[in-house]
Amino acid sequence: MTMTDPRGNGVARRKRAPNAAPSEQAMFQESSALTLSDIQYRKLRSQILSMELEPGAPISEQELAEQEGISRTPVREAILRLSREKLVEVVPKSGTFVGRIPVSSLPEALIARRALEGTAARAAAQVATKSQIYALFAHIERQRELKALDDIESFHLSDENFHEQIAIAGKLPGLWKMVEQIKLQVDRFRRLTLPEPGRMRLVIDEHEAVVEAIEQKDPDKAHAAIETHLSGLQFHIENVVNAHPNFFILDADLTDLAHTRRHTFN
Numbered sequence: 001m002t003m004t005d006p007r008g009n010g011v012a013r014r015k016r017a018p019n020a021a022p023s024e025q026a027m028f029q030e031s032s033a034l035t036l037s038d039i040q041y042r043k044l045r046s047q048i049l050s051m052e053l054e055p056g057a058p059i060s061e062q063e064l065a066e067q068e069g070i071s072r073t074p075v076r077e078a079i080l081r082l083s084r085e086k087l088v089e090v091v092p093k094s095g096t097f098v099g100r101i102p103v104s105s106l107p108e109a110l111i112a113r114r115a116l117e118g119t120a121a122r123a124a125a126q127v128a129t130k131s132q133i134y135a136l137f138a139h140i141e142r143q144r145e146l147k148a149l150d151d152i153e154s155f156h157l158s159d160e161n162f163h164e165q166i167a168i169a170g171k172l173p174g175l176w177k178m179v180e181q182i183k184l185q186v187d188r189f190r191r192l193t194l195p196e197p198g199r200m201r202l203v204i205d206e207h208e209a210v211v212e213a214i215e216q217k218d219p220d221k222a223h224a225a226i227e228t229h230l231s232g233l234q235f236h237i238e239n240v241v242n243a244h245p246n247f248f249i250l251d252a253d254l255t256d257l258a259h260t261r262r263h264t265f266n
Contacts, residue, residue, distance in 0.1 A: 035074065036070055038078075039074075040068065040077075041078035044079070045082060045087065048082070048087050048099075049087075050153065050156075051188060051191050051192070054098060055098050055100040055101055055248070056097055056100055056247065058097055059088065059098060060095075061075045061096065082099075085184060086105075086184075086185070087184065101188055101189055101248045101249065102249045102251050102252075103252045104249075104252035105185045106185060106186060106234075106237055107234065109182050110186060110230065110231075110233055112182050113186065113230055114227055114231065117166070117230060118226055120167040120170045120175050120226075121170070121210060121213075121214065121219075121222040121226040122222055123170030123172050124167075124170035125216075125219040126170070127170060127171055128169035128214050132165070132169040133169070135165060136162065136169070136211045136214070139162040140162075140204060140208055146200075147204065152191070156191060159207075163176065166210070189236075190233060192243070192244060193233065193236045203229075206225070206229035209225040209228070210222060238254045
């Protein structure tokens, strides 16, 4: 069915079906219409995940509202969203604090991430294009430069993009979205491992092994390489918790975690 353009230019256009997706322009307008609450949520979330706001640090709705020149309502809404993600803890009669990292949340999140990214790496080894493989090697070169500069924050961001590009190369970008949802606490934990001596060098070497397997179009080898890379984090839990005890909720026995680690990753 067609109808005349209401602007009077005489051009006939097809009427959109009632259940059809919105036009590209309409979708852009919807996605770009961020509320004040959305902006505060994204800002606070970024500061928490980057460890700019450390676990246990107090958060003042009033101070944030004054800094941003807004009312407390959007700040409060943002904090409620973050509390549902367990990134913020609201303690009645005490205040609001950056959530500490539950130790019990780490092993399962790491196992789930291994499963999803293992699938993505296997797929990338089958369908990745030459240009995508070259781009992955370029990420590794960039990580070498950042290591030389000891730029931990930029190294972390490059690492994130590297893993996302593997999923894209495997034509499974949705898997990376799933990974992002399950690894919130792991991201904060992982940032605490990067300053360890030799850690960035090890990450680069492991990344290189993954890309070489993808370049060789060897799905099994790519899957094994990404599993080796991601499994390594599990072996840092006890040391990192002991080094930063105030950042964690000790809701799991570290000895039990070590036992689980041996049986899961060997």
